[in-house]
Amino acid sequence: VLGFSLHEIVLALGGELLGDPDFRVYQLRSLTEAKSLDISFVRDDVPLAKWQTTQAGCLIVSAKNQAAAVVRGHSIITPDPYLFYARLSGLWRQRFGAPYHQPGIHPSAVIESGAIIDQTATIGPLSVVESGAHIGARTVLVARVHIARECIVGDDCILHPGVVVGADGFGFARRSNADGGGWEKIEQLGAVRIGNQVEIGANTCVDRGALQDTVIEDGVKLDNLIQIGHNVKIGSRTAIAACVAIAGSTSVGSDCTIGGTSNIAGHLTIADGVHISGATTVMKSVLKPGTYTGVYPMEPHEQWEKTAAGLRRLSGLRERIQKMESKLNGNLSP
Amino acid sequence: VLGFSLHEIVLALGGELLGDPDFRVYQLRSLTEAKSLDISFVRDDVPLAKWQTTQAGCLIVSAKNQAAAVVRGHSIITPDPYLFYARLSGLWRQRFGAPYHQPGIHPSAVIESGAIIDQTATIGPLSVVESGAHIGARTVLVARVHIARECIVGDDCILHPGVVVGADGFGFARRSNADGGGWEKIEQLGAVRIGNQVEIGANTCVDRGALQDTVIEDGVKLDNLIQIGHNVKIGSRTAIAACVAIAGSTSVGSDCTIGGTSNIAGHLTIADGVHISGATTVMKSVLKPGTYTGVYPMEPHEQWEKTAAGLRRLSGLRERIQKMESKLNGNLSP
């Protein structure tokens, strides 16, 4: 049978159905793409003008939008339409999407002796699991994932292609010239410990610790092409967008979000509940929850040249202001 | 036979030869490295002083530089010397370079059942092509490339080692604490569609869409270590340099160029013909063609400390100026 009846959906996911339980929807689509036999959802922050004209056959809305939704057709009322959509996407994939990865070890994967892999885990093609590593229950290494010696990945994790867990952290001691010059390698004696329900995006790297372990706690979500340096700790449920770099020995709290391409210097502490905007450089510890930003604004190129030139002369500007102020205060005071 | 006669070159690529057709050149080299038996090229924007002293035996120049080139030796005149050089590099590789990748599937590659691969395509060593994926004619996956389920790669594409096409986009809905807290995964039900003549650099990631597809149009060139988020669209012939990140649902127009390490926030629209300088953060849609920049200028460290401190006090500065202005206008007006 194609599609879902609305009855099936609320039976599986809850929500109050205002409409025909036998009405069938055939695609889960965005508001702008949905047609009359599709289902879509309205986030509370989308203004009415933006969704009133959708052609979706059924809308998932909160109580706030109930009246406006019901007048246009079938509706499912739920406190959090976005969360409902997330769960509906799971239902959709289960029935119509590509099959989930099957437990087992792909014959092309390389598993060193002494690796411990749960029977329900999936080790995808061309992955490497080194000696002493542990892979937890129902965890999926999609393909071409590297788990280095003694690193631990918990249960229900998903690691996407190209992820490298447990490569050496970047540690070198400088040799004096008398001692031959250059850099002496510091062996990275720690490992990586990853909790449960962690997802790690394609080509992201999590380095092993120098002395203690690098730690990724439960429920952390890492996007693609992220760098996590040695000895870093990421607190539970923190979500980090693509291309972020976190330097060594920094501790990030729980329930933080870090926007894409931001970076955090080493040896810092970021408190719980801190939100770093995208493209922001963090050079000091952040001890209070809140949102922090540091982005140089973009301008048409000619205008930027003026602004950047002015910026370089900023300290001179301050001196000129001070001079004028003393003049004004001296000459103009009664 | 080693090298090319100038006659062979203009026969293959056009251009007007002013010099000896039987003169042979043995290497294609830059102006500074070329010797008397080598060929090189002069871009129109290179001043005479920079190329007059080259030892190259033959120069490719435009009409603008014809007189100055001819007095020093063999010359090939062509409207666009850089384009001529590009084509000559192809000729050179054909005859003297490593052989091009042969069509066929390397025995170490993992091809899931249901993948459709053109007979003229090259699937390099240790690549993965998942079920339902399509690989077009003459397309080359160099090595260690991942093409996820149902993703489409067009004709005449080159994907370099480590490329990941179709990993899950970064989509999660927050669960309330009453609901257990943390993040609910949004299944990524879309795929990736890549057009023809697209080149994708090493370790670059293109995520699959959440509901609709992520789209890379014909002739797009992506450098290394780039992140393309879910639902993004990149218009035809747009070229993007290394380490750029484009967040989810953003649409970039055709014939744009984006400089290295720039980043574009999500849900934005970038018009056709927009040029973003390197290291620039784009936080708003750009609806007019032109060049846009936003780079904080580098300084010697001590000077930077002063500038950055001044920047934080900028709003205070403005207030002081306003105060002085009203004082001046009040007290000094006649």
Add this chain to the structure above:
Amino acid sequence: VLGFSLHEIVLALGGELLGDPDFRVYQLRSLTEAKSLDISFVRDDVPLAKWQTTQAGCLIVSAKNQAAAVVRGHSIITPDPYLFYARLSGLWRQRFGAPYHQPGIHPSAVIESGAIIDQTATIGPLSVVESGAHIGARTVLVARVHIARECIVGDDCILHPGVVVGADGFGFARRSNADGGGWEKIEQLGAVRIGNQVEIGANTCVDRGALQDTVIEDGVKLDNLIQIGHNVKIGSRTAIAACVAIAGSTSVGSDCTIGGTSNIAGHLTIADGVHISGATTVMKSVLKPGTYTGVYPMEPHEQWEKTAAGLRRLSGLRERIQKMESKLNGNLSP
């Protein structure tokens, strides 16, 4: 036998032992984690208050801290405690860590005919070494490393998982619309030459040159997810932290350090002994040694909005100051 006696340590690494030669230490730990049977080290820049309370059974210190160390227990005196720690980490790994990679070619690696691999080199699982490439003595490709045709890797190098050496540089010539529009590929006829004692982090990319080679000199250390463009030269012993991008044809000197996520534009020259802070964009050549920085400061989001708005009005501010100055000078001069 577990652990090391202090006698064994100074026998192997030098240093003056002030304490019991038979005292055994069982772990090498940081100052805060070390317990009474562990050994730790004190860098000269750590203030006494920070290390006085460590429980470490033995401390490695310099003469500067000798008195304070000796009163609390066993001590090893050495001119550079951090370098001593680096060497001790090597000793530790030799005896207790995972075994080092064994020389030889893993059966899952793909070696093209015409590749030359030293008998003492390690080619880890699922790596690719293309035709004409050279791999030097004792060099380790950990796993899933790609060395493209004709690229040379010297002796005693370590390349971590996902490294790509010798993918095509990003070179295209624009075709005029009359010529069909779009981009003409420039074949990358150069290769990559990597010296001895070079370490390259996970998923880092070093592109092959367009005409000449890309060069990484002896003793260079590259962290993870770095992009080295075509024709770049990195001078000996330069160390580059994660996520740095260096655009094509730039030359970086010897003994430089480049902080994480910085980027350097193309065709520039960076002198020997230059230190670029993290997150800094380099748009001009740097011809004098020293430390250079260009980071936009982070603020609480609301404050940032004010600062960024002020920045855009900076040139206006300057004009207002000029106007006031001339007014003041005109009206107030005697």
